[in-house]
Amino acid sequence: MFSWDDDPDLNITPLVDVMLVLMAILMITAPTITFQEQIDLPQGSKSVKVEKPKTLTIRMDKDQKIYLNNDIYGLDTFADDFVNKSAKFDKNSEVYIRADEQLKYKDVMYLLKSVKAAGFEKVSLITL
Numbered sequence: 001m002f003s004w005d006d007d008p009d010l011n012i013t014p015l016v017d018v019m020l021v022l023m024a025i026l027m028i029t030a031p032t033i034t035f036q037e038q039i040d041l042p043q044g045s046k047s048v049k050v051e052k053p054k055t056l057t058i059r060m061d062k063d064q065k066i067y068l069n070n071d072i073y074g075l076d077t078f079a080d081d082f083v084n085k086s087a088k089f090d091k092n093s094e095v096y097i098r099a100d101e102q103l104k105y106k107d108v109m110y111l112l113k114s115v116k117a118a119g120f121e122k123v124s125l126i127t128l
Contacts (some may be wrong), residue, residue, distance in 0.1 A: 007049050013125075020085070033087075054089075054090060054093040055093060055094045055095070055096060056068075056089060056093055056094070056095045056096070056120075057095075057096045057097075057098065058095065058096070058098070058111065058115065059098045059099075060075070060097070060098070060099045060100065060103060060107070060108070060111055061100045062100040062103060064103070064107060066078050066111065068082070068085065071085070075107060075110065075111070078111065078114055079114040079117065080115055082115065082118050083117070083118050086118040086119065086120070089120075091119045091120055091121070092121075092122070093122070094105075094122040094123075094124065095115050095120045095122060095123045095124070096124055096126050097111060097112060097115065097123065097124070097125050097126065098126045098127075099111065099125070108125070112125070116123050
């Protein structure tokens with residue numbers, strides 16, 4: 001039965017499991033630790049803050065209705081209406097045109113031509 005001469009085996013499996021869990025916790029939390037050091041930065045030059053250019057998005061649905069902000073235009077009157085409306089927009093702003101895929105090519109090109117005729121140079125067609 002029980003003898004004092006038997007060498008007991010040391011089971012270190014629970015110790016290894018605990019150490020692996022502690023190591024995993026350390027590896028996860030170590031990169032998130034931030035050290036607060038007092039650093040006095042040098043004074044930089046006064047420069048103009050760069051502003052992101054404003055963008056203008058024009059959408060045309062399959063029924064040839066054109067949406068500009070909250071306004072709705074028809075394709076036949078859009079060119080004149082957009083020239084009048086574009087006076088309050090910056091001509092250097094980027095214009096994005098989103099058109100339904102069921103539209104005819106000539107309708108989308110008419111819209112593109114109307115925007116370019118109003119004085120906008122940065123005009124892009126948006127696709128998926």
